[in-house]
Amino acid sequence: MARWRWRKKGSGEDAAATMPADVADVDRASQATTWQNAFANVGDADAVAYRTGNAQAIGAGAIAVTGVYKPTVQLPPEALRPPAEVDAPTGLNDLPYQPGLFVGRDRELDLLDTALASPGTALVQAVAGLGGIGKSTLAAHWAATRLHGRAPVRWITADSPAAVQKGLADLATALQPVLARALPVEALAEWGLQWLASHTGWLIVLDNVNDPADIAPLIARAPGGRFLITSRLATAWTDAATLVRLDILLPAESLALLTRITTGPHPARDLDGAADLCETLGHLPLAIEQVAAYLAQNPLTTPRAYLHLLSQHPAQMYRAGAATTAAGATIARVWNITLDCITRIQPHAADLLRTLAWYAPDHIPAVLHHAGTVDPPADSAALGLLTAYSMITPDPAANTLAIHRLVQALARTPDPEDPHRTPQLIDQAREQATQGLYTNLPEAWNTPDTWDTWRTLLPHIDAFATHTINTEGTINAARILNETALFLGNQGQSGPATTYFQRALTDTVRLLGEDHRYTLTYLNNLASAYEWSGDLGRAIPMYEQSLTDTARVMGEDHPDTLISRNNLASAYESAGDLERAIPLYEQSLTDTERLLGEDHPSTLTYRHNLASTYESAGDPERAIALYEQTLVDRLRVMGEDHPDTLTTSNNLAYTYEIAGDLERAASLHGLTLSYRVRVLGDDHPDTLTSRNNLAHTYESARDLERAIPLYEQTLSDTVRILGEDHPFTEMLRGNLTRAIAERDNVEPS
Template sequence: MEASAKRAVAIEGNNYAPVLTGDHSRVVSLPPEALRPPAQVSAPAGLDNLPVRPGLFIGRTAELDRLDGALAAPGKVVVQAVHGLGGIGKSTLANHWAATSPHGCTPRRWITADSPTAVQEGLVALAAALETSLTNALPPEALAERALQWLSTHTGWLLILDNVNDPADIAPLLARAQPQGRFLITSRLATPWHGIPTVLRLDVLDEAESLALLTSIATTTGPRDMDGAAELCAELGHLPLAIDQAAAYLAQDLLTTPRSYLDLLAQYPAVMYRDGAVTTPVERTIARIWNITLDRITALQPAAADLLRTLAWYASDEIPAALAGASVNPPARSKAIGLLTAYSMITPDPAAGTLAVHRLVQALARTSDPDDTHRTPHLVDQARTHATTHLHTALPAAWDTPDTWPTWRTLLPHIDALADHAPTDTDTDTTAEILSRAGLLLHNQGQLSRATSHLQRALADRVRVLGEDHPHTLASRNNLAYAYKSVGELGRAIELYEQTLKDRVRVLGEDHSGTLASRNNLASAYESAGDLGRAIELYEQILADRVRVLGEDHPDTLVSRNNLAGAYYTMGDLSRAIELYEQTLTDMVRVLGEDHPHTLASRNNLASAYESAGDLGRAIELYEQTLADRVRVMGEDHPHTLASRNNLAYAYQSAGGLGRAIELYEQTLTDMLRVLGEDHPDTLASRNNLAYACYTAGDLGRSIPLFEQSLADRVRVLGEDHPDTLASRNNLATAYKSVGDLGRAIELYEQTLKDRVRVVGEDHPGTLASRNNLATAYYTTGDLGCAVPLFEQTLADSLRVLGEDHPDTLASRNNLAGVYESAGDRGRAIELYVQTLADRVRVLGEDHPDTLASRNNLAYAYESAGDRGRAIELYVQTLADRVRVLGEDHPDTLVSRNNLASAIAERNGGEPEQP
């Protein structure tokens, strides 16, 4: 007999055994009953294969409730997907729910689904568990097929598909198994779950839950020092896996506290992220968990991993899209963002156009590790450079115009983060430029501490990178001096300004614009320190130099003339100040135009000089014009507009219009709170001004809480020694004095005087004012023994420092006259009053409010001395002048009318004169 085909067998005779042909594969012979249809196979007991659960599960109540609601819903099949960042606790949540709330599902099978092979292995294991006799009888493909058939013909089962990397890997399973049973899917992927009824995004634990998790694990061996536990949880971003890793480390090393673990994280981040406790599997550490994701992301698109490393240098939230790979072409950038989003490494906010990255992802991504291909020193350095470049490109061109401030506000958190995370020795000139411009913006916004910090670092960077004499270095030194001046550190400011001026003269020359600017800035610092002689000398030199170098009409020349006028104003030489201010305003209108910011500032300054000279009508007219122009040109909310409103309010207050003044002050404070914020120096000044207006109006119940708040805020924001803080302490003391709380008033006055002597020196005008105020408080208590020497010292110092004709010197002479009068020395009092009146007429003019006050005081002295005739004559003249200058209803006018009536009544034996 002969076989005719390739694998045919020719048999001769009877043969009752199997005959095999082919490649000699193993063949298993099964009886027919062993291969029942899967629909007829019942699930045996003990088929569940859930992983061993950790002994501790904390929180996630809302998430468990959502799983309950979705997986207990009626219907033949329910698919629930849980996605989130690696280490967020997806598998732990799924395992806990499946073990504790399965709603009668059986069997409960756990399948690792991170690849097609793993899915098949899970199905093979299910088939083998269902029919153990088939374990070695059928090939894997056949077993997987039987498992699929079983799932499609039975109900009530629960399959947990854990760690799905690609929805395509489980698509055949979902399609074949429906419409029976329940699926619970966990994945790092966020985006591809369309078509799945319920998708749950898992987030980090809340603060209380993460603290409870850390504490529970770390204290398993008993009570221990948990100092710093809350800070550690925050540093780890409340990520469950990171909390678990840290807690296991603490439980293993009883000498390590949460605070010392924080120190280890700061000093050895690469080691701490990579290593866990002895009992922590290496594949369950933060570094390893995310490396698996990064391996896949890098394989799909390397630019996505580059982008993640770049984003690591910014703040974790609200990262503008402009900072996300600006140098990458748009399609690649879009793909990178999409891929990182899909793997839950970033979270986009489409409405805001921003991205967020978990802070621990950032911390790991910017920590170099030579043994990690995703975090080599070269890659980390490259990412920092990219982050710096993107930030620099995104900076607005200007920092002092309000239309750029919204953009600046979005960038500042990321500039701060870059400064915090980048080692200073890696800074470049680009870094210095970012910090310098941000520092100037922060200074403009009143955030003086942050501004100073950035400007200090920018200067150090430029000295190191560019050298001491580079123009950018000199500019940075000037900017830092400006910051020191603003925070009241006048000694440091003057020292830096002097050094910068000297260097610019040497490097740039006497006539360079930068040199002239440095000389101007130094003059301004001298002026702030009360050294008016040196300030005026420098201002005069700068004006002459700018006229010679730049010409009469150059904007810088006009600014110099304005600054010199301001110094004369500060010195009390109002006539020269007004003359210069008027000339400057005329020139600015001609050269720059009516609406130029310099012109508007010049008009404001002239108004202020008119106000100080007692010409309140012209002052108010100019203030009103300036306010209207600034509203029209700059807008209602521009800081200069708000300043104009404040100045107009003060003029109304000086003119006796306290109602209008308080209304404007209240509006200005409300607007400043909204536009500039609670802590801006201008806002703090606005609250102080409102307090002073309420004080002037006699509303001490309102003014004292405002003064107290102003002082507390200035101490907190500006520091104990800032000039504005010292002024607030002085104002509060004055308010306490007015309500008769002389003990607290004197205590505050003494503290303020002591602080001013220490901070600005014995001869600063503020120090002289403090000594005068303390003398006044002693005088109010009747302690003339303390008051008289202080008044005499103040007058002598004012004559020496400020000169005979300074308004403060004239006020000091007036005050000393008053205390002599109270002491009964009427002769000396009248002599001083007469001299003060004559000087005020000569210096301030007949109609200045201070001149009118001097005439009133002299009248009162004559009245006290019994010379009622001369007193009434002066009272009549003062009343007429006050009615003419200040108006019928001004508080000073009302005082004059009362004084005159009282003097006439005394002359008539106590009866008022009949009309």
């Protein structure tokens, strides 16, 4: 038997394999010399030669041999055959394939099939996406079910150079098991690589590649087969024949996967809440698998019960898997590998990810992800790094980005055991998110030119409010909620407005005390929200308290006191208590004219409100005179497109109708409606009001052919925008019923 020893390369000395002098078999000695030459200079990129029947210089990217190998090993002659002469036996495939963990993905499978069918010898395909999105599962399923006889199929974990080397060494050992007794891992890897270089028809799956440089030498030296790469890097595979960007499962697919794993051992178990659980997990395959395994192991825990556990103990549940769940495969750990890499490269990227966790997952505008940036290049680099690792998905056309909701949930959950999610880091990120929203709030909430900005920010304010509901708010957070509630109230959404006003008031009282100006303002605003929703029983006492406290703290002539007095008068009017409403309005108007002047917006508002009270008191002549004066002044001071101008125009038209002047009423209602459609849009509550009022005027004029279609259109829009149970919806439904009964000469039901 041929024998040789390896010795470590020394200074100025080439590593060589020495052969014993007593080798009797010349042919074997010749083969040994071939192997000696094949491995003599492994690691010298310019000198590795593959001396076989199809000899070629392989040099570039050779895998280095290091260390000392001393044992004397006897090998059979067949072990000395060059890699090119070794055929792959059957049973060499080693896919980690579990059919029960695969659902859907037809489009992605077809994309990989198309590339496989293309002509040519070398083919690189890549599947990229967020950790846990199912890249490895897709690759294993495709390789196991779609290759139609291609062999062998080998799976190499490729997250480091050492892992790639081990995978190639394992291939060599599988092909020639006896080599494992004679060669170090570096030499085995080189043998495996030379086997790939001299054969065709194989598929190598390079799983979880972190750096394209780790696999570049392998791809360059083995052009005769197929490589399928999976990686969290989404931007590194421009040369791939196919790049499949993997996204979350469809809802039906995630539910099917959860059900399949959960009910395996318990087919009759309770799956209440399963669809909601999949939605909470963001239809992420890894999360579905982890939670389903937990549920399968805990048959008394329903999906609904798991949701409760997740809401109450998120940090523990994100770490919790089944007994068979690998420690590194839980939701809490899978992204830490990526975060470790990101933090080493650009620490600001991890800070930015934690900040983005407090917003809505989709359509995050640039003003938020650039908020507070003092180093724009670093911010740009951070966004690029998060994009490269599939942690965020930018939309360059809209200048927005998206982030998976489960990534967000984990990134805002404090965990003292996780260096990326310490309570201090989470608190810092929440404050940064607060500052981002606060600094980008529009200056006004009741002017149409700010509404696009409000609508862009609103989903992220709502998400922020939801995520912080169990934390003590700050002054800036209270300001965000108060200003947002004013906008929502203006848009007819009194329910959410009331909730936000309540939270703003609670936090401000706690932080600043009951007599602070912000507290008094938020108290008045909360009373307004109750009035908007028709809850005068709570609105009026709150207004009375607001007026008393504001007058005591700020003084009788302070503008805030005038506002409180006007708002209390409005509530009295809404309650039908005109005896108290009219004197308060008259006092507010007199004081405002004296303090602020006749053209001040507040003066015009109070004059308008007093006119409304005169109309409610059955004095349309005085109301019309005041409305007409106010309309002229508002046109001059504010312009014809201002919402307040249109409000006065609407009310004047309504008062014309009350006074019996239907022609002027219909004309002015029609004009106001056209302006509101143009300025506010078809769906604004004021536009709906104008359309209803015009229909009512037509009805009063017995023109039911025009009144009924307008009522029907307005009712349909109002149900869609404000809901079935909104007071305005109920009023409209009554108007339509009455008009139809009048047309049909029947009593309204």
